[in-house]
Amino acid sequence: MSFARVRALLVVGVLAVIAVVFVAVTLVRDTQAGKQAASDCNEGDKLADTRLRLPKDIKINVYNGTDSVGLANTVKTDFQNRQFQVLKAGDEPNRKGIDDAVAVLRYGPRGVGSYHVLKAYFLNEAEPEFQLDREDDVVDVVIGGEFKQLATITEVHQALAQGSGGPQLPPQTCVDPDLT
Structure with a gap:
């Protein structure tokens, strides 16, 4: 192969890489999806x-x-070691139906994305409990009888990848356009 042909292939290759990067950046910064x-x-x-x-x-x-x-303090420490902001820890007063669950995650409309991340720490086995009237962005983590330990970082990434393509909107909610 001649030097001119190698140089031409190199230029075309560099232009192709630049085009792919440009398209990726454009898709990531697209604001029309949120609107x-x-x-x-x-x-x-x-x-x-x-x-x-x-x-x-x-x-x-x-x-x-x-x-x-x-158990709440042990799990609190585990979450703090993973950099979560743990506001409270203690016993759950209403324990009905929790013995046969890994965990129950209670959240409101402001905590949908946080819930999606948190359920990966339970390998997508935590039960959701959506509360439409909840105004804050805090997620309550109620540890159940089937809980063994939090997932490792690798397991969390795998659980997020296996998740249903991102956070799913609960009934009677829609995406906040100011947060997209």
């Missing part, structure tokens, strides 16, 4: 925050739904 979702709101729908947050930006309360003494 379209906002127009899908029905009257009475609550605005939901579907952004996937980093653990350091997720606020949680940890409650022990089992008879194991001190």
Whole structure:
């Protein structure tokens, strides 16, 4: 192969890489998707925050739904070691139906994205409990009788990848256009 041909292939290759990067950046910064979702709101729908947050930006309360003494504080420490903001820890007063669950995650419209991240720490086996009237972005983590341990970082990434393509909007909610 001649030098001119190698140089031409190199130039075409570099241009192709630049084009792929340009297209990827354009797709990531596309703002039309958020505006379209906002127009899908029905009257009475609550605005939901579907952004996937980093653990350091997720606020949680940890409650022990089992008879194991001190479990909430142990799980609280595990979440703090993973950089979560743990606001409260203690025993869950209403333990009905939690013995046969890994965990129950209670959240409102402002905690949809946080819930999606948190359920990966339970390998997508935590039961959701959506509360439409909840105004804050805090997720309550109620540890159930089937809980063994939090997932490793690798398992969390795999669980997020296996998740249903991102946070799913609960009924009577729509994407907040100011948060897209």
